[in-house]
Amino acid sequence: MTYQLSNKDIYILMNMLGAKTLIGLSYPFSGQDPRQFDIEQEITFRKLHQLGLVDLVSGELSFNDEFIEAMWVIARSNVVVEMVLDEHEKTLFYFSDHQVIECTRLHENQLAITILGKPDETWNDIILPRMLKGVENLPVQTTQHLLISPADYKKYVQDHKIDHLEQIEETNRLETCSVIVKQFHKAIQRKIHNQRLMMFYQRNDQWNVEGIHVLTSPSYNWVLRMIQHEHDEWLEARQASGADIVKEIVDVIARVKNEPGSL
Secondary structure, three states: OEEEEEHHHHHHHHHHHOOOOOOOOOOOOOOOOOHHHHHHHHHHHHHHHHOOOEEEEOOEEEEOHHHHHHHHHHHHOOEEEEEEEOOOEEEEEEEOOOOEEEEEEEEOOEEEEEEOOOHHHHHHHHHHHHHOOOOOOOOOOOOOEEEEOHHHHHHHHHHOOOOOHHHHHHHOOOOOOOHHHHHHHHHHHOOOEEEEEEEEEEEOOEEEEEEEEEEEOOOOOEEEEEEEEOOEEEEEEEEOOHHHHHHHHHHHHHHHHOOOOOO
16 A cells, blocks of 8 residues: 655654654754644645545544554654665665555655565565666676775766776775776766665664665676774775675674664
């Protein structure tokens, strides 16, 4: 089942359900008069009533069971997965013990909310195949890795080029005209897809994050894993075969699953 809601609709429902945090969606009421919230709330409930999702029974709101259960999953989820394909196709997955809710941006502030199956089915049948889009089992030419800043990487994939190879060489203490830097640049220039997977999970009431990028090209596949290096956030980039990419994604899933209270 799929429902189409606005960003405002979801925030109003999350506020009603007492959600403390909503991962992955921007706050839609910035700069508005606080009194506007009451007006927006009335608009949302009128819309939900027209869709047959809520009614007023004996002076109290009565929701469609399937719909409100999906909203509860979003409000209470302690594991949220964000996937971004080629910097623009963004999808969020909110996990509970028994089901997953997929939230896909359609246009502007409209979102499609889809009720999926069990967590393991979602990983195996939906998330893994999407992350492996465009991946071919190319040979690995080097086992070296590079440290790349996330901001620089974002610019590289947007521009399909790296303007200053020497900066990467300097950061990684490599010689001029480094082979691994040239190979990384070639993959950027010939990019087919760049997928990003971010996993947000709670530990001791604090949100934590693990993430990887998968860069595919006809030349080389690369996996870029989020790491902390000298108190800063970096991407550790290395070439990877198709099997390596699957293992990297599965390892991230396993680490999060092993966290107390997760999945």
